Amino acid sequence: ETQAKNFTRCGLIKELLKNGFSSFSVGNWLCLIESESGKDTSKQIYKADGNTGLGLFQIKSRVWCKFRSPGGKCNMKCEDLLNDDISDDSICAREVHNERGFSGWEGWKRSCCGRSYPSNVARVCLPG
Numbered sequence: 001e002t003q004a005k006n007f008t009r010c011g012l013i014k015e016l017l018k019n020g021f022s023s024f025s026v027g028n029w030l031c032l033i034e035s036e037s038g039k040d041t042s043k044q045i046y047k048a049d050g051n052t053g054l055g056l057f058q059i060k061s062r063v064w065c066k067f068r069s070p071g072g073k074c075n076m077k078c079e080d081l082l083n084d085d086i087s088d089d090s091i092c093a094r095e096v097h098n099e100r101g102f103s104g105w106e107g108w109k110r111s112c113c114g115r116s117y118p119s120n121v122a123r124v125c126l127p128g
Helices: 009-020 027-037 087-100 107-109
Strands: 045-048 051-052
Touching: 009 027, 027 045
Parallel strands: none
Antiparallel strands: 045 051
Protein backbone atom coordinates (compact mmCIF):
# COMPACT_ATOMS: atom_id res chain seq x y z
CA GLU A 1 0.00 0.00 0.00
CA THR A 2 1.64 3.22 -1.12
CA GLN A 3 0.76 6.47 0.55
CA ALA A 4 0.95 9.87 -1.10
CA LYS A 5 2.11 12.94 0.72
CA ASN A 6 1.68 16.64 0.17
CA PHE A 7 4.56 18.37 1.94
CA THR A 8 4.63 21.70 3.71
CA ARG A 9 7.52 23.90 2.62
CA CYS A 10 9.51 23.30 5.83
CA GLY A 11 8.65 19.60 5.84
CA LEU A 12 9.99 19.33 2.32
CA ILE A 13 13.19 21.23 3.11
CA LYS A 14 13.89 18.91 6.06
CA GLU A 15 13.20 15.86 3.88
CA LEU A 16 15.50 17.12 1.11
CA LEU A 17 18.34 17.74 3.57
CA LYS A 18 17.78 14.28 5.08
CA ASN A 19 18.07 12.80 1.58
CA GLY A 20 21.45 14.35 0.86
CA PHE A 21 20.61 17.62 -0.90
CA SER A 22 22.98 20.39 0.18
CA SER A 23 21.64 23.41 2.04
CA PHE A 24 23.39 25.45 -0.68
CA SER A 25 21.22 23.94 -3.46
CA VAL A 26 17.99 23.34 -1.53
CA GLY A 27 16.41 26.63 -2.68
CA ASN A 28 16.65 25.58 -6.32
CA TRP A 29 15.28 22.11 -5.58
CA LEU A 30 12.43 23.61 -3.54
CA CYS A 31 11.48 25.96 -6.38
CA LEU A 32 11.71 23.12 -8.90
CA ILE A 33 9.42 20.88 -6.82
CA GLU A 34 6.91 23.66 -6.14
CA SER A 35 6.72 24.53 -9.84
CA GLU A 36 6.65 20.92 -11.08
CA SER A 37 4.40 19.07 -8.61
CA GLY A 38 3.17 21.54 -6.01
CA LYS A 39 4.94 19.36 -3.38
CA ASP A 40 2.60 16.41 -4.10
CA THR A 41 4.34 13.01 -4.22
CA SER A 42 1.47 11.37 -6.14
CA LYS A 43 1.30 13.94 -8.96
CA GLN A 44 1.16 12.49 -12.48
CA ILE A 45 1.14 14.72 -15.54
CA TYR A 46 0.51 13.04 -18.87
CA LYS A 47 2.33 14.70 -21.76
CA ALA A 48 1.14 14.85 -25.38
CA ASP A 49 4.26 12.95 -26.47
CA GLY A 50 3.30 9.91 -24.38
CA ASN A 51 5.71 10.72 -21.57
CA THR A 52 4.44 10.91 -17.99
CA GLY A 53 5.89 13.25 -15.36
CA LEU A 54 5.91 11.40 -12.04
CA GLY A 55 5.91 12.40 -8.40
CA LEU A 56 7.53 15.19 -6.47
CA PHE A 57 10.26 15.88 -9.05
CA GLN A 58 8.09 15.08 -12.12
CA ILE A 59 10.67 12.61 -13.41
CA LYS A 60 9.82 11.53 -16.97
CA SER A 61 8.75 7.92 -17.45
CA ARG A 62 10.17 7.40 -20.92
CA VAL A 63 13.85 7.83 -20.03
CA TRP A 64 14.29 7.38 -16.30
CA CYS A 65 12.07 4.49 -15.12
CA LYS A 66 9.86 1.63 -16.29
CA PHE A 67 6.33 0.73 -15.27
CA ARG A 68 5.87 -2.62 -13.45
CA SER A 69 9.57 -3.54 -13.36
CA PRO A 70 12.82 -1.70 -12.62
CA GLY A 71 14.35 0.00 -15.63
CA GLY A 72 15.32 3.22 -17.32
CA LYS A 73 18.41 5.26 -16.49
CA CYS A 74 17.48 5.25 -12.78
CA ASN A 75 16.82 1.48 -12.82
CA MET A 76 13.59 1.86 -10.89
CA LYS A 77 9.87 1.23 -11.20
CA CYS A 78 7.94 4.37 -12.19
CA GLU A 79 5.33 3.49 -9.56
CA ASP A 80 7.99 4.01 -6.86
CA LEU A 81 8.13 7.70 -7.80
CA LEU A 82 4.53 8.16 -6.60
CA ASN A 83 4.70 7.14 -2.92
CA ASP A 84 5.69 9.13 0.16
CA ASP A 85 9.23 7.65 0.33
CA ILE A 86 11.30 10.21 -1.53
CA SER A 87 14.70 8.56 -0.94
CA ASP A 88 14.68 6.72 -4.30
CA ASP A 89 13.12 9.74 -6.05
CA SER A 90 15.94 11.89 -4.67
CA ILE A 91 18.62 9.57 -6.05
CA CYS A 92 16.93 9.57 -9.46
CA ALA A 93 16.44 13.37 -9.44
CA ARG A 94 20.18 13.77 -8.84
CA GLU A 95 20.83 11.42 -11.80
CA VAL A 96 18.67 13.68 -13.99
CA HIS A 97 20.49 16.73 -12.62
CA ASN A 98 23.93 15.15 -13.19
CA GLU A 99 23.05 14.57 -16.83
CA ARG A 100 20.97 17.65 -17.67
CA GLY A 101 21.34 20.16 -14.85
CA PHE A 102 18.26 21.99 -13.57
CA SER A 103 17.46 22.73 -17.24
CA GLY A 104 16.23 19.13 -17.45
CA TRP A 105 13.00 20.44 -15.88
CA GLU A 106 10.64 22.76 -17.76
CA GLY A 107 9.19 24.02 -14.47
CA TRP A 108 12.63 25.08 -13.26
CA LYS A 109 13.39 26.89 -16.53
CA ARG A 110 10.00 28.62 -16.42
CA SER A 111 9.83 29.57 -12.72
CA CYS A 112 13.25 29.30 -11.09
CA CYS A 113 16.04 30.03 -13.58
CA GLY A 114 17.82 33.27 -12.79
CA ARG A 115 16.26 33.63 -9.35
CA SER A 116 18.52 33.77 -6.34
CA TYR A 117 17.78 31.89 -3.15
CA PRO A 118 18.94 33.04 0.26
CA SER A 119 21.58 30.69 1.64
CA ASN A 120 19.61 30.58 4.89
CA VAL A 121 16.46 29.15 3.23
CA ALA A 122 16.99 25.89 5.14
CA ARG A 123 17.88 27.52 8.48
CA VAL A 124 14.49 29.24 8.66
CA CYS A 125 12.90 25.81 9.15
CA LEU A 126 15.46 24.17 11.41
CA PRO A 127 15.74 24.69 15.15
CA GLY A 128 18.94 25.89 16.75
